[in-house]
Amino acid sequence: MQRSVLIRLAIFVVATVVAVVYLVPSFVPKDAKGEPQLYEWWKQYLPTDRIHLGLDLQGGSHLVLEVKVDKAIENTVERIKDDLAKVGKDKNIPITEVVRQGTQIRIKAPAASVDKIRDLQKTEFTNLTVVNSQVSGGTADMVLSLTEKELRALRDATVDQSLETIRNRIDQFGVSEPVIQRQGQQEILVQLPGVQDPEDAKKLIQQTALLEFKLVDDTRSVEDALKSGPPPGDQILYGQDRTPYLLQAQPLMTGAYIADAHVRPSSRLEGPYVELVLNNTGARLFERITAENVKRRLAIVLDNKVYSAPVIQERIGGGRASITGRFEMKDARELAIVLRAGALPAPLEIAEERTVGPSLGSDSIRQGVISFIVGSSLVVIFMLVYYKGAGLLADVALIFHILFLLAILAAFKAVLTLPGIAGIVLIAGMAVDANVLINERIREELRAGKSARAAIEAGYERALPAIIDTNVTTFLSGVILFQFGTGPIKGFAVTLCIGILTTVVTAVYMTRIYYDWRISTRKLTRVSI
Amino acid sequence: MELIKPGTSIPFTKYRHIAVIISTVINLTVIAFLIFRGPVLGVDFSGGTVVQLRFGQKVTIPEIREALGKLGEGEVVIQDFGQEGSNEFLVRLEKTTVQLGALNDQLRTNLSQKFGPKGFEIRRIESVGPKVGGELRQKGTWSVIAATIMMGVYIWFRFQLRFGVGAVIALIHDVLVTIGALMLAGYEFDLTIVAALLTVVGYSVNDTVIVCDRVREHLRKSKRESLENIINLSINETLGRTIITTGTALLVLFALFILGGGVIRPFAFALLVGFFSGVYSTIFIASPVILLWEKGKKSTK
Numbered sequence: 026m027q028r029s030v031l032i033r034l035a036i037f038v039v040a041t042v043v044a045v046v047y048l049v050p051s052f053v054p055k056d057a058k059g060e061p062q063l064y065e066w067w068k069q070y071l072p073t074d075r076i077h078l079g080l081d082l083q084g085g086s087h088l089v090l091e092v093k094v095d096k097a098i099e100n101t102v103e104r105i106k107d108d109l110a111k112v113g114k115d116k117n118i119p120i121t122e123v124v125r126q127g128t129q130i131r132i133k134a135p136a137a138s139v140d141k142i143r144d145l146q147k148t149e150f151t152n153l154t155v156v157n158s159q160v161s162g163g164t165a166d167m168v169l170s171l172t173e174k175e176l177r178a179l180r181d182a183t184v185d186q187s188l189e190t191i192r193n194r195i196d197q198f199g200v201s202e203p204v205i206q207r208q209g210q211q212e213i214l215v216q217l218p219g220v221q222d223p224e225d226a227k228k229l230i231q232q233t234a235l236l237e238f239k240l241v242d243d244t245r246s247v248e249d250a251l252k253s254g255p256p257p258g259d260q261i262l263y264g265q266d267r268t269p270y271l272l273q274a275q276p277l278m279t280g281a282y283i284a285d286a287h288v289r290p291s292s293r294l295e296g297p298y299v300e301l302v303l304n305n306t307g308a309r310l311f312e313r314i315t316a317e318n319v320k321r322r323l324a325i326v327l328d329n330k331v332y333s334a335p336v337i338q339e340r341i342g343g344g345r346a347s348i349t350g351r352f353e354m355k356d357a358r359e360l361a362i363v364l365r366a367g368a369l370p371a372p373l374e375i376a377e378e379r380t381v382g383p384s385l386g387s388d389s390i391r392q393g394v395i396s397f398i399v400g401s402s403l404v405v406i407f408m409l410v411y412y413k414g415a416g417l418l419a420d421v422a423l424i425f426h427i428l429f430l431l432a433i434l435a436a437f438k439a440v441l442t443l444p445g446i447a448g449i450v451l452i453a454g455m456a457v458d459a460n461v462l463i464n465e466r467i468r469e470e471l472r473a474g475k476s477a478r479a480a481i482e483a484g485y486e487r488a489l490p491a492i493i494d495t496n497v498t499t500f501l502s503g504v505i506l507f508q509f510g511t512g513p514i515k516g517f518a519v520t521l522c523i524g525i526l527t528t529v530v531t532a533v534y535m536t537r538i539y540y541d542w543r544i545s546t547r548k549l550t551r552v553s554i
Numbered sequence: 555m556e557l558i559k560p561g562t563s564i565p566f567t568k569y570r571h572i573a574v575i576i577s578t579v580i581n582l583t584v585i586a587f588l589i590f591r592g593p594v595l596g597v598d599f600s601g602g603t604v605v606q607l608r609f610g611q612k613v614t615i616p617e618i619r620e621a622l623g624k625l626g627e628g629e630v631v632i633q634d635f636g637q638e639g640s641n642e643f644l645v646r647l648e649k650t651t652v653q654l655g656a657l658n659d660q661l662r663t664n665l666s667q668k669f670g671p672k673g674f675e676i677r678r679i680e681s682v683g684p685k686v687g688g689e690l691r692q693k694g695t696w697s698v699i700a701a702t703i704m705m706g707v708y709i710w711f712r713f714q715l716r717f718g719v720g721a722v723i724a725l726i727h728d729v730l731v732t733i734g735a736l737m738l739a740g741y742e743f744d745l746t747i748v749a750a751l752l753t754v755v756g757y758s759v760n761d762t763v764i765v766c767d768r769v770r771e772h773l774r775k776s777k778r779e780s781l782e783n784i785i786n787l788s789i790n791e792t793l794g795r796t797i798i799t800t801g802t803a804l805l806v807l808f809a810l811f812i813l814g815g816g817v818i819r820p821f822a823f824a825l826l827v828g829f830f831s832g833v834y835s836t837i838f839i840a841s842p843v844i845l846l847w848e849k850g851k852k853s854t855k
Contacts, residue, residue, distance in 0.1 A: 081817075089686065224658050378681040380658075385606065385677040392815035400809030404802050411555045411798070444746055447810055447818050451825065454806035455757070458799040462764070465795040472560055491767040494712055495760035501708065502701045502756025506749055509697035511690075514749045521753070 030542045037535060041425070044432030051075045051435055076435045079442030080216055081513050082390055084383035086223035088215040089208065090191075090230065090373045097183040097371035098128045102171065105153065106130050112149060118142060121164070129156065132167040139165045180211065183370045188213050191230055193366035198229055212376060216512075223380055225359075231373050233328050234363035236280030238314070239272040241322035241334050247271045262324070264331040265350055272324050272331075277314045279368075282307025286364035288357045289347070297357040298349040301364065308344025316340040327360075379512075393446035401427075401453040408457055412464050414553025418536050419460035426456045426531040430524050439523070442516030452524035458495065459532035462488040464554055477552045481540050485533070492533060500525045558794035566837050567786045567845065573838035577727055584734035593737055596744030599691040601684035603647040605661065606635060606677040609669060618643060621668035622661070635816050642677070642816075694748040698729060701755045709759070713766045720843035721762045724835035728758045731835075732828040741820040750824035757803070758832025761796040762840045768792050769844075781848050785841050800833050 050061040050073050061075055080087050103125050109132075110123040118141045122133040130153070132142060139160065146153050152175040157168040171179065184207060191213060192205045204216035220226055242259050250271045255261050260274040284304040288297050303311055315323070315337050324334040325348050332350045348360070405423065408416035430449065434441060467484030475483065500522055507518035543549045597604045607618070615632045622630065622645065631646040658679065665674050682690075702725045710718030729751055736747065768788035772779070779787075804826060811822035 091683075091685075222658060374683075375681070376683040376686045378679065380679045382675065382677045384608075384675065389815060389817065392813060392818070396806075396809045396813040396818075399813060400806030403805040403809065407802060407805065411557075443817060444749060444821065447814060447821060450806050450810050450814070451753070451803065454803035455799075457802050458760070461795050461798045461802070465798075468556075469560075469791075487771075491764050494708075494763045494767065498705055498708060498759045498763065499753075499756040501704055502752045505697050505701045505704070506752045509693055509752075510749065511745065514745050517746075517749050 027545045030538060030545055033534070033538045034542070037538065041428065044428050047072050047432040047435045048428070051431070072436070074435060074438060076431065077438055077440045078386070078390075079440045079445065079513055079516050080218060080379070081381050081443045082386045082441065082446075083218055084221065084381050084386045085216065085218040086220045086226065087377070087379040087512060088217070088223065088227065088230070088375060089377035090187075090213045090215060091376045092184050092187045092211045092213060093372045093374060094180045094183045094211050095128065095371075098171070098176065098179055099125070100370075101179060102128050102130060105150065105171075109145075109150060112145065113142070116141075116145070118145065126168075128170060130169045132165075132169065134165050134167070136160045136163050136165050139167070142167060184211050184213065186370045187373065190367050190369050191215065194229055194362055195226070197362045197366065198226060200226070213373075219383075221380070221382060223378065225355075227375065227378075229359055229362065231375070232359075232363050233369045233372060234280070234366070235328055235368045236283070236364060237276035237326045238278040238311075239274075239276050239324045239326055240318060241324050242271045242273055243322065245271060262326060262329055262331050264334075268331075270324055270331050270334060272326070276326070277323075278307070278310055280364060281368075282310065283364055283367075284344075286361045288354070288361050296352050297354055298347050298352065299357055299361050299364065301346045301348065303344035303346065305344070308342070311344060311346065312340060312342045389443045390446070393443065393450065397446070397450045397453065400450050404454055404457060408460070412460075412554055415460070415464045415467070418539055419457050419464070419532065422460065422531040422536050423453065423456050425535060426524070426527045427453065429527040429531065430520070433523050433527065434520070439519050440516055441520070442513035444513045445516030445520045448517040448520035448524065452521065452528065455499070456524070456528040456532060459488075459492045459528060460536065462492055462495075463533070463536070467552065467554055471552070471554070477549050478544050481544070481549075481552065485537055485540075489533070492529065496525050496529055556794065557797060558790075562790050562793065563786075564790060564793075565786060566789050567782050567841060570838060570842040570845070574842055577835075577839060580734065581727060581730045584730045584737075587737060588733065591737075593733065593743045594740065595687075595691070596742035596747075597646070597680055597682045597687070598744040599687050599694070601682050601687035603679065603681040605645040605647070605679050607643050607645060607665070608675045608677050609641040609643075610673045610675075611669075612641060613643075613669070615643070617668070618645070621665050623664050690745065694745070698748065698751050698755065701752050702726065702729070705755060705759045709763065709766065712763075713770060716844050716847040717762070717766045717769075717840075719847060720840035721759055721766075723843050724762055724832075724840040725755050725759060727835045727839050728754055728828050728831040731831040732824050735827040736820070736824055739823060741823065744820075746817070746821045747824055750821045750828065753825060754828030754832065757829060758835065761800065761833055761836035764792050764796055764799075765789055765836055765841070782845055785845065789837055789841060796833055796836065800829050803829055 049067075049071075050063060053061045053063060056062045061073060063071075063073060067073070106123055106125045109130065110120070113120045113123070118134075119138050120132060120134045120142070122131075124131050134142060139158065143155065146155060146169065150169075152172055153169045154172045155167060156170050157166075159166045188205060188207055195203050195205060195215070195217070200217045200220060202218055204214065206214050208214040215230065217223065217226055245256060245259070247261070247269050250256065250259065250261055251269060255271060258274055260272055261269050262272055263269055282303045283301055284307070285302040286299055289300045290297050319337050319339060322334045322336050325332045325346075327348070332348050352360070401423070405420045408419045408423075410416070412419065427449070430452070433439070463484050466488040467480050470480035470483045471477070503518050503521040503525065507515055507522070510518055540549070615634070618632055619630065629648045631648075633644050633646075635642045635644040658676070661676060662671075702722055705725060706718040706722035708718075709721045732751060732754055736743065741747070765785075765788050768791055769784055772784045772788060776784075807822050807826045807829070810818055811826060814822055
């Protein structure tokens with residue numbers, strides 16, 4: 026008996042020391058950088074992480090972005106459609122019309138072409154599938170769409186690429202410890218701790234940043250095109266000052282070849298400009314384009330807005346280009362970031378936004394701590410009055426429970442949120458439940474005339490099934506809550522579940538060590554209960 | 555000290571008919587209100603925007619309304635928030651202004667014109683799109699239902715089917731009473747309320763577990779005693795601990811309700827009501843259901 030008590034006691038002492046070590050960084054003062062002030066040897070060998078605070082406590086922005094994948098699918102289908110028309114023409118297959126309808130391709134052709142188109146689909150366009158094919162009066166009407174597999178792959182790729190692009194942009198925006206992760210089918214969760222005014226960040230994230238170089242169509246006048254619509258193959262886009270431009274719709278080059286982009290200060294009075302550095306392929310392509318189009322105007326189009334349309338004076342080698350416009354320094358910097366990080370494959374829509382200021386966060390922490398102190402004090406006093414010695418034991422167990430709970434939160438880098446704090450307060454009230462069940466049972470056994478020792482042993486043993494069952498049910502609801510919840514609610518679920526584990530350990534096993542020690546050292550004749 | 559003296563024998567099961575009638579009426583009323591009026595939904599579920607503002611000086615709601623001017627479409631609800639004299643207000647914009655994007659800037663500009671750039675502070679902005687709101691609402695409802703069923707299955711697995719059924723019906727009662735109290739108090743339903751309801755489900759079942767545990771113990775010992783007497787005896791014997799375990803939880807919840815701040819208050823309120831209802835429902839709902847089940851079985855035999 027003596028030995029088993031010693032072993033268990035030793036385990037608890039070790040667990041307590043480990044818990045304290047994990048909690049030290051969270052409770053020592055912070056230095057100027059917000060890092061805990063610890064000795065060098067501590068930093069080298071021991072944990073240095075503070076308990077992580079959720080955005081609702083430390084302030085910051087939480088965004089959920091929906092990737093409009095259908096737009097990316099439409100773009101892909103549009104490209105395939107052009108390709109299909111071109112290949113059909115090359116192979117001399119008579120086709121009357123090829124159009125894109127949403128995410129599908131519709132082909133009108135003479136009935137005789139149907140088999141040839143089907144062969145073409147089977148050999149060269151295997152990512153397509155024929156959805157519908159009708160022949161009436163010598164003309165065929167076919168509808169093709171991307172295969173299920175292709176669609177799924179495209180959706181995944183679009184979301185992944187968006188995520189990567191957003192990550193690049195935010196990294197360069199300079200936010201410490203951002204969270205950027207995929208959520209569900211086509212959503213991306215972005216958490217920006219410390220960001221108070223998320224408008225800039227949102228603008229930066231949402232910008233498509235599709236850069237295109239398009240030739241200005243000088244053969245026709247813009248005025249005519251404005252009146253009667255652009256001729257086939259052309260489009261009208263506007264400049265920053267709403268000047269219309271008539272451009273060839275097919276871009277000569279896109280921003281996909283950008284290796285680097287940075288802001289250059291203004292040489293004259295025009296404000297800063299953004300200089301692009303192209304990669305090798307891009308540089309060669311750009312050289313060829315400029316060589317072929319000397320004296321023509323090349324429009325630099327970003328997200329369908331014309332930034333400038335300078336006349337190409339001569340062939341441009343070296344792979345450098347610049348975007349000028351009336352920029353503020355801040356806008357120029359953001360433009361450089363999005364160009365460096367690359368274009369988004371699909372537009373993003375903000376589905377959810379939660380921003381909390383730092384003052385509210387610290388108020389919440391203060392209120393949480395006060396409720397905790399008041400609430401747990403009430404419980405401690407009640408237990409002491411109601412169960413005397415056994416109540417004191419339960420109170421000691423409660424203190425250790427809180428120590429372990431916080432240590433586990435720190436050790437597992439769990440995020441503490443406002444509902445999480447509420448959870449810690451709540452569990453202080455639940456933690457003594459096991460002690461209540463044990464103590465009531467011991468009282469019952471004593472009333473039945475058992476000796477102190479027998480009553481304690483029977484009390485623990487008979488109360489245990491109910492203790493386990495009650496805690497399992499609460500734990501289960503915590504697990505469901507974790508599945509369901511978002512951000513702050515998950516924090517509550519985590520503290521609830523961890524707290525239940527620590528209460529069982531401290532309230533049942535730890536208090537038992539005390540009684541076993543008393544029983545083993547001297548005659549335990551009466552229990553204070 | 556003892557709250558319930560040993561040997562206490564309150565004939566709880568005798569009052570079960572009247573208790574069942576009262577509870578049924580309350581539950582049906584809540585269901586009717588849920589169907590015909592529906593709860594007030596927070597932005598989490600309905601979509602829209604809520605802004606928490608704090609002012610440096612004393613301001614009135616009409617002043618804020620005037621300063622805000624036109625912000626998006628739909629109704630703008632402004633209400634007092636936080637403690638007395640803290641000059642905090644919640645502004646609720648019905649139409650989601652997520653698409654407008656520059657809401658933050660617009661708010662700041664509009665308020666600065668009247669109160670000066672340092673006269674106010676935007677403490678919190680939450681915007682939820684209508685689609686997300688609908689999804690969350692559905693997921694929230696299902697998670698509460700799933701948790702309730704899971705508790706029943708667990709009790710069935712650990713004890714007997716009839717105890718599980720009793721527990722589930724008692725939990726439905728607790729959830730409905732909590733929802734009714736929230737509606738009556740005028741609290742909005744949001745994610746934290748769902749968290750509270752799930753916690754109520756997980757915790758209220760504890761008292762049922764304690765009683766069932768005792769009933770099972772007695773059933774093993776004596777085969778001759780009637781189930782009604784056993785249940786009554788078990789409720790009386792465990793009454794002290796059900797009251798105390800829930801009581802300690804209620805103590806901390808009172809502290810949270812009063813001191814925890816505006817965001818936590820509805821959450822603490824829901825738990826207070828739900829836990830309290832949990833004790834009641836164990837005695838007056840779960841136990842009669844177990845008895846009824848038994849009688850039904852006997853009459854079919």
